[in-house]
Amino acid sequence: MIRSLTGARPVVDLRAFGNRNFLIGCILSFITGVGIFSTIFLTPLFLGYIRGYSAWQTGTAIASTGVASLVGVPVYILLARKFDTRWLMMAGMACFGLGIWSFTFVTHDWGAAELLVPQILRGFPQVFVVAPAVTLGLGSLTPERLKYASGLFNMMRNLGGAIGIAVCATILNDRTNLHFLRLAEHLNAGNTAMQEMLHKVSAHFSALNGGDLIHGQAAALKQLWSLTWREAQVQTYADAFLVIAVCFAIATVMVPLLRKVAPPQAPSADAH
Numbered sequence: 001m002i003r004s005l006t007g008a009r010p011v012v013d014l015r016a017f018g019n020r021n022f023l024i025g026c027i028l029s030f031i032t033g034v035g036i037f038s039t040i041f042l043t044p045l046f047l048g049y050i051r052g053y054s055a056w057q058t059g060t061a062i063a064s065t066g067v068a069s070l071v072g073v074p075v076y077i078l079l080a081r082k083f084d085t086r087w088l089m090m091a092g093m094a095c096f097g098l099g100i101w102s103f104t105f106v107t108h109d110w111g112a113a114e115l116l117v118p119q120i121l122r123g124f125p126q127v128f129v130v131a132p133a134v135t136l137g138l139g140s141l142t143p144e145r146l147k148y149a150s151g152l153f154n155m156m157r158n159l160g161g162a163i164g165i166a167v168c169a170t171i172l173n174d175r176t177n178l179h180f181l182r183l184a185e186h187l188n189a190g191n192t193a194m195q196e197m198l199h200k201v202s203a204h205f206s207a208l209n210g211g212d213l214i215h216g217q218a219a220a221l222k223q224l225w226s227l228t229w230r231e232a233q234v235q236t237y238a239d240a241f242l243v244i245a246v247c248f249a250i251a252t253v254m255v256p257l258l259r260k261v262a263p264p265q266a267p268s269a270d271a272h
Contacts, residue, residue, distance in 0.1 A: 009148070016141060016149035024257050025137020026156045028093075031251040032129045033160025035096055035244055039103075039122060041165045043115070045172075046237050050108055050230060061112035068123030076127045085132040090255040092128025095121055097248030103241035108234050129251075130157075139261035168240045175239050180232035187228065198224060 004010040017023045043062055047053040053061065079088055099121025106114075134153070141149055187194050198220045206216030 011148075012152050013145060013148035014152075016145060016152065019140055020257070021140040021259050021261065022137050022149060022153070024254060025133050026153055028089075028129070028251050028254060029133045029137065029153060029156040030160035031247045032133065033157035033162075034164030034247055035100060035122075035129075036126065036157075037161025038164035038168045038240070038244055039100065042168055042237060042240055043119075046106070047111075050234060050237075051111060053111075061115055062119060064112075064116050065119040065123035068120040069126045072124040072127045075124075076131060080131075084260060085135055086255055086258050086260060088128050089132035089136070089258075090252055092125035092132075093248055093252040093255060095125040096129055097245050097252060099123075099125075100241055100248060101245040104238045104245065106234060106238050106241070108230055136258045136261055140259065164244070167243070171240045171243065172233075172236050175236040176229075176232050179235040180229060183228050183232055187224065194224070 001014070004012050004014040017026070044058045047058045047061055076088065099118050102118040102121065137153055138146055138150060189195070198217075201220035201223055202213070202216040204216070205219035206213050
């Protein structure tokens with residue numbers, strides 16, 4: 001830390017954080033990493049564990065994100081020639097956040113059709129949030145400082161992804177139990193719908209086991225537990241997506257704090 005703040009040629013130039021554009025750009029890059037990597041982590045898990053999708057089915061269901069990202073690249077290039085990249089970035093952050101927020105309405109029967117629009121809203125603006133962050137965050141630094149600060153800047157997006165995945169995994173681990181207990185509070189003798197469901201399922205399994213009521217009741221309770229656990233998991237996934245959406249809401253209102261910078265004459269080899 002001392003050498004990074006005082007050395008003439010530090011491995012990591014922490015003094016670059018004194019530049020407002022660089023600091024805000026790093027924060028926005030960090031949040032972008034949270035959004036991109038965490039959703040890549042959460043969506044296949046949801047499709048695999050909740051819907052029981054195979055690897056092929058999961059890949060097919062989330063392919064729309066990649067297609068939307070590819071479509072967004074030429075659109076961004078065209079708009080960047082005519083509009084301030086800060087406003088393009090702000091629109092991209094808002095669109096990305098809206099796509100993540102729409103995931104909070106997830107239910108256990110969501111598949112490729114239900115995920116299509118949220119994934120397009122998430123995939124299309126990716127270039128809108130990544131490219132301007134590089135231009136605005138690094139564009140205000142001098143060439144001498146740029147080569148030292150660019151590594152730190154690029155690390156922020158990956159760091160955001162790593163921390164975002166860790167936080168989402170913690171949410172899935174902790175909140176599932178909480179939601180399960182809250183749902184279980186309503187599964188009592190006064191719940192007529194539950195009692196009817198248990199009676200039907202118990203009778204079905206009892207018939208399959210030659211009229212064994214004990215095994216039928218046990219099987220019915222096991223199925224009730226499975227359904228409750230599944231719904232608790234679905235609510236937990238919604239919680240994780242909500243946390244990411246809040247991060248992007250914060251990022252959206254931070255974008256106007258960036259100063260406009262002139263585009264570089266040639267892209268830096270360190271800025272990627």
